[in-house]
Amino acid sequence: MTFRALTLALALCCASATSADTPSILVQSTTSTANSGLYDNLLPRFTEATGIAVNVVAVGTGQAIRNAQNCDADVLLVHAKSAEEAFVAAGYGVSRQDLMYNDFVIVGPADDPAGVAGLTDAGAALSRIAEAEALFASRGDDSGTHKKERALWEGTGADPDAASGDWYRETGSGMGATLNAAVGMGAYTLTDRATWLSFGNKGDVAVLVEHDPALFNQYGVILVSPDRCPDVKEEDGMAFIDWLTGRDGQSAIAEFTIDGTQVFFPNAPE
Amino acid sequence: MRDFIETGRREAPRLTLSDLSVEIGGRVLLDRVEMAVPRQGITTILGPNGAGKSLLLRAIHGLIPHAGRIDWGQGAAPRQALVFQKPVLLRRSVAANMAFVLGRDHARSHALLAEMGLQDRADQPARRLSGGEQQRLALARALATDPELLLLDEPTASLDPASAAMIEAVLRRVAARGTTILMVTHDIAQARRIADHAMVMCRGRIAEAGAAMRILAAPATPVARDFLEGRLVP
Amino acid sequence: MNDMAEALRIAVTLVLSGDGDLWEIVLLSLRVSLSATALACLIGMPLGALLATQRFAGRGAAIVCINALMGLPPVVVGLMVYLALSRSGPLGTFGLLYTPAAMIIAQTILIAPIVAALSRQVLEALHLEYDEQFRSLGLGRVAAIRALLWDGRFALMTVGLAGFGRAIAEVGAVIVVGGNIDHLTRVMTTAIALETSKGDLALALALGLVLMVLALVVNAAVHGVRNSEGQLAHA
Numbered sequence: 001m002t003f004r005a006l007t008l009a010l011a012l013c014c015a016s017a018t019s020a021d022t023p024s025i026l027v028q029s030t031t032s033t034a035n036s037g038l039y040d041n042l043l044p045r046f047t048e049a050t051g052i053a054v055n056v057v058a059v060g061t062g063q064a065i066r067n068a069q070n071c072d073a074d075v076l077l078v079h080a081k082s083a084e085e086a087f088v089a090a091g092y093g094v095s096r097q098d099l100m101y102n103d104f105v106i107v108g109p110a111d112d113p114a115g116v117a118g119l120t121d122a123g124a125a126l127s128r129i130a131e132a133e134a135l136f137a138s139r140g141d142d143s144g145t146h147k148k149e150r151a152l153w154e155g156t157g158a159d160p161d162a163a164s165g166d167w168y169r170e171t172g173s174g175m176g177a178t179l180n181a182a183v184g185m186g187a188y189t190l191t192d193r194a195t196w197l198s199f200g201n202k203g204d205v206a207v208l209v210e211h212d213p214a215l216f217n218q219y220g221v222i223l224v225s226p227d228r229c230p231d232v233k234e235e236d237g238m239a240f241i242d243w244l245t246g247r248d249g250q251s252a253i254a255e256f257t258i259d260g261t262q263v264f265f266p267n268a269p270e
Numbered sequence: 271m272r273d274f275i276e277t278g279r280r281e282a283p284r285l286t287l288s289d290l291s292v293e294i295g296g297r298v299l300l301d302r303v304e305m306a307v308p309r310q311g312i313t314t315i316l317g318p319n320g321a322g323k324s325l326l327l328r329a330i331h332g333l334i335p336h337a338g339r340i341d342w343g344q345g346a347a348p349r350q351a352l353v354f355q356k357p358v359l360l361r362r363s364v365a366a367n368m369a370f371v372l373g374r375d376h377a378r379s380h381a382l383l384a385e386m387g388l389q390d391r392a393d394q395p396a397r398r399l400s401g402g403e404q405q406r407l408a409l410a411r412a413l414a415t416d417p418e419l420l421l422l423d424e425p426t427a428s429l430d431p432a433s434a435a436m437i438e439a440v441l442r443r444v445a446a447r448g449t450t451i452l453m454v455t456h457d458i459a460q461a462r463r464i465a466d467h468a469m470v471m472c473r474g475r476i477a478e479a480g481a482a483m484r485i486l487a488a489p490a491t492p493v494a495r496d497f498l499e500g501r502l503v504p
Numbered sequence: 505m506n507d508m509a510e511a512l513r514i515a516v517t518l519v520l521s522g523d524g525d526l527w528e529i530v531l532l533s534l535r536v537s538l539s540a541t542a543l544a545c546l547i548g549m550p551l552g553a554l555l556a557t558q559r560f561a562g563r564g565a566a567i568v569c570i571n572a573l574m575g576l577p578p579v580v581v582g583l584m585v586y587l588a589l590s591r592s593g594p595l596g597t598f599g600l601l602y603t604p605a606a607m608i609i610a611q612t613i614l615i616a617p618i619v620a621a622l623s624r625q626v627l628e629a630l631h632l633e634y635d636e637q638f639r640s641l642g643l644g645r646v647a648a649i650r651a652l653l654w655d656g657r658f659a660l661m662t663v664g665l666a667g668f669g670r671a672i673a674e675v676g677a678v679i680v681v682g683g684n685i686d687h688l689t690r691v692m693t694t695a696i697a698l699e700t701s702k703g704d705l706a707l708a709l710a711l712g713l714v715l716m717v718l719a720l721v722v723n724a725a726v727h728g729v730r731n732s733e734g735q736l737a738h739a
């Protein structure tokens with residue numbers, strides 16, 4: 001038994017050598033870009049053009065930034081501009097570039113107990129939800145979406161934290177899990193449009209509030225600092241960023257659609 | 271009180287116990303046992319349930335801590351084997367149980383199994399043998415270690431008369447080759463058939479010891495007499 | 505209810521179509537969890553045997569600790585391994601984070617205590633039975649432990665299966681140290697988590713069914729080995 005186990009272990013471990021022969025970079029990314037299927041569209045083109053494979057770890061923006069601070073990334077692709085700028089200012093990243101944008105929407109149950117449908121003012125919508133004490137599912141995970149949601153609450157004067165566990169439900173999970181929770185509870189929640197469009201379990205939840213300039217959602221891309229993290233693959237990482245922000249990458253982003261709808265809008269500076 | 275067995279021949283005993291006591295959990299289970307086991311022949315230990323017979327064998331075998339002395343005559347302790355009252359067999363085939371002791375000596379294993387009438391059980395899982403067969407296998411395995419002192423705890427307790435007779439014949443042969451045998455038995459008729467020496471135990475003490483013929487025919491102590499006549503309640 | 509039927513249909517289609525991605529994920533799951541189980545057995549079983557047979561100072565405390573470690577949350581193990589293997593961590597130079605090797609390490613740490621604790625339980629009973637006989641035969645410690653492991657092999661197979669079951673089913677550790685990277689570290693459980701987060705519940709459930717079948721196959725294989733070696737006869 002022991003001997004067989006040993007042989008098996010050795011065989012399996014030896015076989016676990018990864019494909020180190022092809023160059024690859026590691027990208028810490030937000031879930032919204034990964035779950036929407038954007039990467040399935042972009043990465044093969046980039047790899048074909050450059051021969052560099054891209055490994056994407058999709059987590060919340062907060063965790064992605066922390067992982068990158070631990071040097072566990074070559075490139076960071078997230079959507080929380082001020083946190084990204086802080087990341088660069090602290091020396092963890094080289095320089096931040098705008099990549100693309102989309103927008104957030106507030107989704108909620110079709111019967112709309114707070115009566116927010118059709119509003120184009122997200123702050124007003126949240127105020128009504130708080131007043132009606134209608135269920136609201138928050139990411140509660142320090143992600144880019146969560147940061148945006150907190151910023152929106154700031155402007156309303158309502159204090160959702162006082163209602164935490166009551167009508168304000170913090171899932172502490174990713175966007176998908178939070179959407180599943182919102183559908184399950186019949187709650188409102190804030191989501192980026194890409195995740196919402198590609199989400200498969202919408203139930204009777206629908207987009208109720210959109211097109212507020214405050215719901216603008218900017219994605220940025222950053223090379224992790226090779227000074228701070230000597231293992232960073234600077235050249236390959238930079239190649240990826242250049243490609244994304246260049247003509248090919250930007251048009252590939254624009255071409256990506258979900259059910260015929262464009263979900264990401266390239267806006268890298270020329 | 272020192273109960274030495276009269277040995278007939280003037281030969282140093284195989285082992286001598288002096289003042290041997292075993293206490294477990296505050297209970298004195300063997301109480302200052304004094305005895306000598308002659309080098310030649312078969313010595314039986316008789317006594318009621320709970321007398322301490324199994325405990326005595328295990329103490330001699332070095333399996334439980336004890337007070338007092340075990341004196342092996344000249345030199346170190348002899349090679350010894352103990353066949354437990356409940357045979358302990360490995361979860362392997364009969365042959366593998368023998369091989370556990372004998373290694374690759376298949377011929378020897380086969381001969382011993384044949385001596386115990388187990389030759390056609392070799393490939394069977396040991397723990398699927400009948401109770402009597404298991405006891406015979408345990409004895410075969412003990413013999414495989416070539417013991418100079420063989421300790422047997424009721425080796426024929428669950429054997430049919432023919433098998434018991436077979437084992438008795440084996441034991442006589444083994445004893446004749448010079449192995450000292452110390453065995454516990456509840457079968458007084460068996461003791462009469464094969465024992466050269468006997469001792470009666472009760473409540474952790476040796477009540478009487480001596481030549482088997484003499485003790486079994488005319489016990490001198492009341493305890494031994496009561497036991498042999500079936501009146502002793504433990 | 506609808507989802508259930510749909511999941512079943514998708515599962516069957518996925519398996520029958522020989523979907524390449526699915527097989528990649530299935531094979532990686534097996535490779536990671538079987539390796540972790542093998543390593544955990546190599547560590548845990550001798551450790552269990554030592555605890556079962558040897559008396560030493562601190563043995564009781566060691567047993568309590570190992571029993572308690574059985575309850576380690578996978579995500580905590582994942583975090584510990586992440587911190588160790590992170591490029592800025594003490595073992596960062598090996599570049600193991602976000603590789604199958606990291607997942608094997610995490611799962612090994614997760615299930616080794618289970619294997620050790622259950623092995624101790626199994627072997628202690630056996631040791632009680634065999635101890636005096638082994639001492640009577642003058643067996644050394646190492647020989648005695650080897651004999652115990654061999655004679656306990658059928659029970660220990662179940663122990664190994666318990667470890668494997670926990671490894672193949674857990675998501676918390678592998679998702680942190682593996683990163684659920686497509687074509688590199690995506691296994692069944694992280695794929696299920698991903699599909700769930702995408703709201704594709706039917707596909708997630710279908711993958712879950714495939715995972716259950718996988719566990720069934722492994723268990724049946726071990727059961728087959730046991731029977732062919734005549735476990736019943738040795739009970």
Ligand SMILES: Nc1ncnc2c1ncn2[C@@H]1O[C@H](COP(=O)(O)OP(=O)(O)OP(=O)(O)O)[C@@H](O)[C@H]1O
Binds near residue numbers: 294299
């Ligand atoms: N490990 C132990 N712990 C406590 N008591 C024990 C232990 N082993 C034996 N005893 C006690 O010692 C006494 C003698 O036991 P032993 O097994 O020697 O009896 P025995 O003479 O062999 O009886 P039997 O004829 O029934 O086999 C019994 O009362 C038993 O309960």
Ligand SMILES: [Mg+2]
Binds near residue numbers: 323324
């Ligand atoms: Mg007894």
